[in-house]
Amino acid sequence: MEQTIRRMEQAMKESVEAHFVLPQLREMALACLEQKLSESMLFGKMTMLHYRMYKGEDDERIYRAAAAVELMILSLDMIDDVQDQDNPAVPWSAYRPEIALNLALGMLMIAQRLLLESGFEPERAQQAARLLSMQVLTAVHGQTLDLLNDIPDEDAYLAMVSQKSAALLVCGCMIGTVLATGEWKEQVRGYAEQLGIAAQIKNDIRDLANWTDKNDFLNRKLTLPTLFLLQAVTDEDRWVIDYYEGRLSMEEVRHRREELEAILEKTGTMLYSSVRMRTHYYRFLELLEQLELEEGWRDQMLALAE
Template structure:
């Protein structure tokens, strides 16, 4: 499991690569500012966990891969925030947006260069890397364009947009260790990504600064739109800002979500995804202890 020291190594590797790859001083300074705010590396950790589980032992190589994956994810996060006009506290939301888009595109490009430099004769890696990137971008397009409405369609967008990026991290970690693509790892990692996004979307309901519920056809929004009860209508009104914020305190919102059945629904959907993930992990050709460690890490059991 990645400890503080190993996280520090990933962050340092990200900074080192930017300083080496980016020759334009102002752009380099801006990208270092963007990366400096990162202190958690869940996608790099996911690559590391799978690399270790499948017998990888080259710490330098996996640290490099983890850093490259995190740079790629950061570029996607920056573009996502700009497209949604969300998360004003981040530095890329407080500079000229054209400059931020160009910096994110540059970061996207050099992160791919960084990742593909790790393995020799890596045509499989490159093909799979772009497969996941394109899938995520398709999901983002559907998200931004509201090309879905039902709960099933929402889950499919989560599978593409979020599941593809978790799969990218896991699959590349396994590839670095074994030089083979693993379809089982890809499948259950997508379920894991959907489960994590469902959690994020639920907790975002309590955030005053997150506007995704109003801007997007989220899974929670699709559920409430089915109008199972009067409380669903109250919540739709609340999230559309038609009720004065003082009329709904946080603890009342929690109660309303329970009364509407939304909390139970989101928890159940997440548990379904985690069950499918667990079934996938069970199919791996690995020692039982390794499979248990992967499951414990991905469900946060025993994590610090």
């Protein structure tokens, strides 16, 4: 796997160097790429795994396709951070927003071009490129719902997540599948979506526990954990609702971390959220079992899903 990851990374670097011709822009793009290469690269790995799982030929084409998927994810991460302004640790947060957006748009266009020029049969390459466009558009709708932060209940939250982060995991898995088979496989979509939902709930639990500027409570984000919290608090902890409804400022609650942690414990917010996360993960496992894969493929999938 390490060798295949390096080949995917090399395809990403070569594409960025070739297509960002303005030196300043190329330098910033490569800095953004270095940040991306330090992360899990889950989406590209899933693309390569599904391609091989469905008997695709192991050659340079699939590394370019996986590179396209990861560049797409990088572009959307950059746009998301520009919109949310809650992730100062990444390189693009240090750039002027309009420059960061230009970089992100460039990454997205490179991803599309990489798929179309990957070397696969034209019909399958075009099918993969259409799939990427379709899933990005779905994610744009999901991101808009997230930015509007007008999520009334858990069903609305799950619908938003299915359109946002889960749709992108479906994209990575399905591009590998389509390039190998030429077919959209509904079972792949089903388990990828469940895994994506589980991963997002896990992130939301983390972003509620981590008391920084990215903390979902401080930012009044409506997620599965915070929706449960707002329903579960008692009158004696009414300040939690007052903060969410704007009657208290951030400065008035920022020092109340230990108090909030006690409320999270008392209401069972984290426990409930963990159970919901595991429910979707177990559904992923059930749908994965229905494929009746050889043990080796199943093990690789589970290793990536950890």
